Amino acid sequence: MGRHRKQSPATVRRSSVIALTGLVPAGLVAVTAASTVDGANQTAASVQQHVAEDQDDSVPRPPAVAEPAEYLAHAMARQAPPPAPPIVKTIAPQDGRQPAGLPAGPLGVPGIAMEAYQVAERTLAAENPVCGMPWYLLAGIGRVESTHAFGGKADVAGDPISPVYGPVLDGSLAGNNVIRDSDGGALDGLGAYDRAVGPMQFLPETWKHYAADGNGDGIADPQNLFDAALTAGKYLCDGGLNMRDLAQQSRAILRYNNSMAYVANVMAWATSYANGVAPKPGDLPRI
Template sequence: MSPARLIGLLAALLVAVAGLGYLASLTLLAPAEIDVSQQQAYVAAPVPAEAAAPVAPAGEPVGVPVVDAGWLATNAEASGVPEPALRAYATAQLRVDKSCSLGWTTLAGIGWVESQHGTIGDRVLQADGHSSSRILGPALDGSGSFAAIPATPESTMWHGNDRWDHAVGPMQFIPTTWDIWGSDGDGDGVSDPNDLDDAAYAAARYLCADGHDLTTGQGWADAIFSYNHAQTYVDAVHSAATAYAERTSR
């Protein structure tokens, strides 16, 4: 068996086991239709104890694992998650410290709630991890339940608003948060919140940074709450992630 094939099979096994581990670690909810019609409020991210991983120069290998193509096809069909999105979530799971016990289903739950895996508004998630048109959250102008986060010249480059920030991309990162956690998830030498490969890896690093025990219900809930400070958000992600774990554990 070739080394590349062996890596792919090992990656597939690890992803499958982690998905089952997630299912066992939470109080199960019956799969439900998930309503993403209501926008959630976004808050500034905590500053991590460690610096963001450096982005490798273009063309240099960074050791990104390759998930087995057969596993991707089978589980994309079973879960209903687009294959490019499932690849992003599974690869991100394989890249973070294994002590974090993060499963791809958790990232998929966030991806569904935030942007329906980059397909919200009839968008199409392309093979390179980018949606057919960019995804922007509402202006963070302090109205309603939204935080007031003024734009900077740097953040305006991501969303085009020179007054107020917007959450950006399929995992809805605020530019200031991306400045801290931005990651190169696919090894192309670019860190882009509009690329689900990059955004999923950044989200995985974010969720694992505070040392929450994701094998426990409370630890998992605390990690998701840190991503978005709303119990309704935690509940929605839980419902989606549990459904994905159930669909792919048969």
């Protein structure tokens, strides 16, 4: 369902409807700044019925969802990211690892992914309280981008059992930009062209700009759920945006993918994770 279909057990594919793939760096988006703002405002109006009954532009945070004590305890035990800039690289985990056995969160959010989103929420609350980033918005992004690393197929450290990659951006897939290599294959394993990497689907160039260490190991690895969740939060919050305001939240999500259908899907899943009620089919337009 949606725009993600597996190319292989560890590959994310996108529908040809999408004009922008992954997180396209500034300058590659084929829209003007003015049209992006207008699109964000239109998006806010069109999706508001999906994410709030209140017609006020300010979106109050819903009551906290009951959280299984086990993964919450794990999340609280995570080290805070070190003050030094992290090393940006991807690590090849050992074979034979097993998916984390943490209990699932609301609507089946895998426990290890839930933990990563909560850690990112707390870190961002301390580092950038103006943003007001809630865990459930990050979960909405994670759901649409990779179904939380293919249903939580990640070990207790947050590393996927198999690396998560998007399609090669060489022009062979209709609707996707052609993006030539920007990292020498260091993050995406390719030399000629780029592809999105990790459970939150970052392009290598964008990852290098926003890369964050979500689990305190001194490394910012796009494949790691904790690093990816915190980096996604930093990307959405950039520029002083406030996630409590629906229009600003919409504008932030449009950075991820310049599609109003994408915004509607992310907001619908985010709201559902917050209140525990599954989204209706009409809330999830085809991307």
